[in-house]
Amino acid sequence: MLRFIVRRLLVLVPVLLGLSIALFAWVRALPGSPAQALLGERATQAQIEMINRQMGLDQPLYEQYLRFLGKVVRLDFGTSVQTSQPVIDEMIRRFPATFELGVTALLIAVVVGVPLGYFAARRNGTWLDSATITGSLIGITIPVFFLAYMLKYVFAVKLGWFPNTGRQEARMLDVEHPTGFYVLDGLVTGNMAAFWDAILHLVLPAIALATIPLAIIARITRAAVLDVLNEDYVRTAESKGLTSGVVTRRHVLRNALLPVTTVIGLQFGLLMSGAILTETVFAFPGVGKFVADAIPTRDYPSLQGFILVIATLFVLINLVVDVAYGLIDPRVRVR
C-alpha cells in the first residue's frame, strides 16, 4: 500500500513541475512586457531597463524560473492588478465563498444524482430510466451561465423566492464573520437570521453549479449499478434468499459506488470552471468572480496564481481519491 502511495506521489512531481514551467512560460508569452504594463506607453528605454533589472528580467531564463518557483512554493503569486493586493490574500479572502458554493453544489449533485442513477438502473427500460438518461443529456448541454440566468429570472426576479445576487443582504452588513464561511458564521454567532439569509443566497447558484455534475453522477451511477446487477454474486446473493435490502446494501451499492467516488473526485475541475460563470451571473463574491474580473483587467498574476492553485488541488484531490480507492479495492494497487 505504501508503495502504491509513493508511486502515485512520484507521478505528481513531473506534472506539477511541468505545470509551473508552463505557467512561467505563459506569462512571458503574454502580449506586452511587464515593464511596459507598469510604465505605460511612453516609457523610455532607460526606464524599461531599470524595471527589468529590478524585476530580475535581465537574468538568464533558468534563474528567473528558479526564482519564480521559489516564490510559488512560498505561495507568493505577486500582486493583483485589480486590487494592488497580494494575489494570495485576495484568494484566501474569497475562498470561503467559493468553497461554500462548491460544497453545496457537490452535495446536491451527489444526494440527487446517486439515488436517481440507482433507481434508473433498478427500473431499467421504464419511463424513469429514459427520463433520467434524457434529463442527464440535457443537463450536460445547458450552458451553466444560461441556466443561472433562467433560475435567477424565474425564482429571484419573477417569484422573488430567493435573493438576486451576493452572499448576504445589504442590511446585514454589520453581521460578524469570524470564519468567512457565512453559513457557519451564522451558526457560530447564533445569528439565525444571518444563517438563513446565507443559505437562501446559496440555493440558486448552487443549483446552477450542480447541474452538470449531477447529470454525470446520475449517468455513472446508473451504468455502474447496471453492471453490478448483472454480476453472478448478486444473483447468488438473491438466490441464497437474502432480503433485497441486504443485497442492495452489501452487494450492489458497495460495489457500484466505488467507480462513482472516483467520478465525484473528478468533478472538482468542472465545479471550478462552473464557479467562474455562476459567480459572475449571481455577483457572488468568490474566487470565480475574481477570475472572471481578471480577464478584462488583464490581471495576469491573479490568473496565474489561480491556475497553479486549482491545478495543484485537482491533482491532490485525485491522489486522495486514488489512494482511498486503493484502500477499499486491493485490485487497484497492482495496476
Added chain:
Amino acid sequence: MSLGAAEAAITVAEDHGGGVWREAFKRLSRNPAAIIGAVLIALFLFVAIFADWLAPYTALAPDLKQIKGPGHIPGPTAEHWLGLDDQGRDLLSRIILGARQSLLVGVVSLLFGMIGGIILGLLAGGLGGWFDTGVMRLVDMMLAVPGLLFAIGIAAMLGEGLLAVMIAIGVVNVPVFARLLRGQMLAQREADYAMAAKSLGVKRRRVILGHVFPNSLTPVIVQGTLTLATAIIEAAGLAFLGLSGADPSIPEWGRMLAESQRHLAIAPQLVIAPGLAIVLAALGFTLLGESLREALDPKYRR
C-alpha cells in the same frame, strides 16, 4: 501466399470497419434519441449555411421606428417574430446569423483538438517507451487545469481574435483525444489481426499505421461528435466572459446572452433566445454522439 497477399487477407478479415458502421447505422435508425439528434444537427447546419438567405433582416441595421423611447425593447410582433434587441436589431435574424458563427467556431476548434490529439496519441501509442510516458505526463498536466480556465489562459496569451478562441478551445481538447486514441491503440495492438500481421513479418510501423491505427479511430470519431457540442458551449462561455474574439458586428450567441443580461427583468427573450439556440445545437451533437457510442459499443448489443 506472398506477404502482400497474406496481409491483404488480414485487412479483409479485419474489415469489420465497414460492417461495424453499417450495423451501427441500422441500430441508430431505430433509436429515437439518434433521430432527434440528427434532425437538430440538420436544422442547425441548414440555418448556419443558408443564414444570409434565411435571415429576414440584416444583423446590424436597427428598426428605429419600432422603438418608442429610450430603454424600450419591443417584444415579438408580426414583423419581428422574436422582437428586437436593445439596439433595435431583429433578434431572429441575429440568432440565425449567430448559428454560422457557432458552427464555424465549433468545427474549426474541434479540428484543431482532434488533429493535435490524434498526432500525440498516435505517437504515444505507436512509439511507446519514454515518449509515451512523456506524452502521458503532458496529458495529465493539461487535464489538471479546468477546461474553461485553460481556454481563458490560452486565449489571453494569443491575444484578440477569432482564431485565438478557436485554438484555445482546440488545445483544451487535445489531451482528451490523445489519451483516448493511445488507450485504444494499446488495446488494439493485442488484437488477433495485429498479432497475425506481426507474425507474418509485417514491419512494426506498417502494423501500427496500416492496421492498429485505423481500427482505433472509432471511439475518436464518437468523441469528436460529443466534443463538437462542448466546443459550442465552451465558445459561448468564453464569449460570455468577454473573450469572443469575433468582430463585434457578427452576432455571437454567447455574447448576445452576456450583453442582454442587464435587460433580463424587462426583456427575458433576449437571454432565452440565444440560450436555447446554444442548448439545441449542443443537444443535437450530444444525442447523436451518445447514440453512436451506444450503437458501436458491443456491450449494448442484444
